[in-house]
Amino acid sequence: MNLEQFTREEGQLARRYEYDDATVMAVDFGTEATEASVDVVDDTVIIVIADDQYEIDLPETVERAHTFIKNGVLTVKLEDER
Template sequence: METPHELRTVDQRDGHVRTRRYDDGSVIVADFGADAGEISVDVVGDTAIVVAGDQQIEFELPEGADEISVNNGVLTIEE
């Protein structure tokens, strides 16, 4: 599973994005950082809409993504 281009901008805003590959799938983790404020995610069809403070990021879910969640400012996409 490839990290959506739009999520890579999180690295430029005091956050961190990492992709981990395992034998049975992969996980994308985007930590928006302490200054991001409250983070929410909505999924409409194949599009994820992440709102973090005053920024909004929309991206197409990577192929194979079957679970997306937010917890303590960290967005997780799993396959």
């Protein structure tokens, strides 16, 4: 997943954290994104905010991705890399 390219194009602030058992990514869409939704379809995280849709492709090595969005901040936790 290339968060740098995603944030450069769309202007969001993003961070990636590496832990022993997981990788966590956070993207701040701002306070106007409080009514956003997020879902994982196949190997893609899909975020819908008002009339805008964003997609983030997940690495092929990830078996599970957990996502949630709160106060405009998207969190993606990637686990069990193959």
